[in-house]
Amino acid sequence: MAADDRTAAVHAEGIVKRYGPTLALDGARLTVRPGEAHALVGRNGAGKSTLVAVLTGMARPDAGRVTFGGAPAPGWGDTGAWRRTVACVYQKSMTVPELTVAENLFLGFQGTRTIRWRALRERARELLAGYGVDVDPAARIKELGVEQRQFVEIARALSGGARLIILDEPTARLDAAGIDRLFGKLRELRARGVAFLFISHHLQEVHELCDTVTVFRDARHVLTAPVPGLAEETLVAAMTGEEAVGPVRQPRSGPRTAGEPVLRTRQLACEGHFAPLDLTVRAGEVVGLAGATASGTTAIGETLAGLRAPDGGRIAVRGRPVRTGSVPHALAAGIGYVPEDRHREGLVPGRSVAENATLTVADQLGPAGTVLPSRTRAFARRMIAALDIRTTGPGQPVSGLSGGNQQKVVIARALAREPAVLVAVRPTNGVDVKSKDALLNVVREVADGGSGALIVSDELDDLRVCDRVLAVFHGRVTAEFAAGWHDHALVAAMEGVAAAAGEDTGTGPSGPGRAPAPDARNTQGTEGTAP
């Protein structure tokens, strides 16, 4: 290790960082060797983000030492030097949507006092070409897709000359194909000797891309190990601090007798989002709606919830028609909804857990339009206990909860009215491995309790709890799978690779840049589920 220090792309040890009473990092250490792809994993709140902030000069550690290539870290506040040393692509987009690609690339680093537009664009073109990014430098960022934006951000991050790049959950915003292309790009960069620190919730991505993995838990370093040969269970155990987690996801036990249809759509359609859809969800059944980001599945979820008015078609819950395009009617009819993005549509950040959890049942908490605080608290306590929400109490603001617990509050809100059918869009979006299982179990239990559930997602882990899965491509249901499907078949259907359903050879129209296996993502520890 000592010899490593001098050559390491980055070496940090004994890092302590406090935020008020919270110990965010407690003697943390990390070493990334040059040209290495190093994964940093840990549950929400493990201290990953704080470590990133320390390594990029955004936060000043209270104690500890950071060196880059043997040289001490740049001075506090010397942004130029930090930028030359380490590059970072943040989880949130750090581009200015109204400015052009070229301006974004050199934001704050135009060099001269006056801007020479032609030269700026020229430099931008060279820079982008250097990283093989095919984007017009004169285009505005807002005109680009998520994936292209991310490449622009990576190019910008590296333009300072750094040999180390930190990627904070870069795949969260991408669909499967985009992730493959991103990984292709990262492998290219690595071949040129750029080192990575890669932060992700997807262990499969870690396996696919990284050489070494470091696990953080409760603000401390727990484990650093080479990735090849590292068992999935060991990694999960290190992250959660529990030995045997047991079967992470039990395969569905034999076919159960599905009950009455609880949700039924007839020719439900929304121009430009999805084609007429006939969907039936029965009591006791979890149905998956699988589709990539732009496939229209999210729109289907929103339409069912009443957030989006369909162009035509009907929705019925327990046989009774529901007025479409109205959330109050959908709620009253018994459609519970977990929105895709909890920050955007799920939570009111400054308000308490109790208030957020009871947002949909405010009419049941007191007589004549009143809301009694005592009943609100009692209701929230029941939800906190039922869903095992980790909080200091019903009065804690939701913004103080970890991601997984925030998501549980959103689900509590959806379940508060005891819905006939629960529509959950990407219910495990941005939560850690353990919370993921808890959340999916909740969905399963809802169905076991006699309601129906519809999971809209592109995460194979989410879809694994489903009794059957409908694959959606370009707004149309293209295939249906019973439980026990093969990963690659479902992914192929989601990606619109029609003929690939039963075959292993890639016959699809995928472009030349695509990584060999479209199913490479998300196939964590599932060998057992294939018959």
Next chain:
Amino acid sequence: MTGTVSPPAADAVAGPPRRRPRVGPARWRDFSLVPVIFVLGVIGFIVSPAFLTRDNLVGVVQQSTELGLLVLGEALILISGRMDLSLESTIGLAPVLALWLVMPAHGARFAGLELLPAWTAIPLCLAVGAAIGAVNGFLVLVLRVNGFIATLGMLTALRGLQVGISQGQSIGHVPESFAYLGKADWLGVPAAVWICLALFALGGAALGYLRHGRALYAIGGNPEAARAAGIRVDRLTWLVLAVGGLLAAFAGILYTGHYGAVSASQGNGWIFQVFAAAVIGGISLKGGRGTLFGALTGVLTLQLVINVMTLAGVPPLWTQFLNGMIIIVALVISRFTSGEKQD
């Protein structure tokens, strides 16, 4: 209030309540101005013996009522994540329009239309206020234009309308029924004070205990989440804007009664103080945060400062400068006594 690095609550226990709901940091925020008011009282006492007299204090409270009602309306609107600048014109225009419709066509200096009996002046005035709020709602909720500019335009247009109708003059000799609430004393204290307190209490109860009132925090805090939770966001926002206009019109009634006439510049330039009082009182301009009690303390703080300044004998030509400075100082003080960023 929001921890950027949230402890994952690894040690927190869910389940049986460990303690009764305590007075949390969020509650302390409401009381952060109380010591400030107390200190102002002490300063006032030192500055002038006239400060701690009944007449002076009643005067301060009465002067707070009109501003207070505007702040009440604005606070509700701000909590719902909107803003309405036109309130300061509504306080003048609503009484003028109502009086124009009921005042005799001949005899007085101001010629009305005499279309309706005099007793309808108050309901008319309130209806005008609500209608102005509804128009604001139409602009920002249906046409989806920018609320700041739209209500700023309304502010100017309504002021102009008032000047046009009243010929730029004050309107005196208002009907007795119209002036009653503003000048009557109940139990030795101006009726306006009782009414204002009752309305604040009513508003506070609505925000705390009514479904629709509580929904305002959700709407202001995250409208998308409120919509996804089945709250009729646009309808409620519209209602709040109308209530805001109605309260401004009511403030106009009290003001008119208090001074016995509608002056042409009634309410002119108040909106700055309205916003200042709301923000000093802990209402977030971004919506979703603040309480009416806080807003009320904000109003009292501002009025006390002005009163103390007057008693200290500040030359009138300097009051405008000091007014602005005091609001900034009050803002800074409240930001640090509450320990929260204002946004």
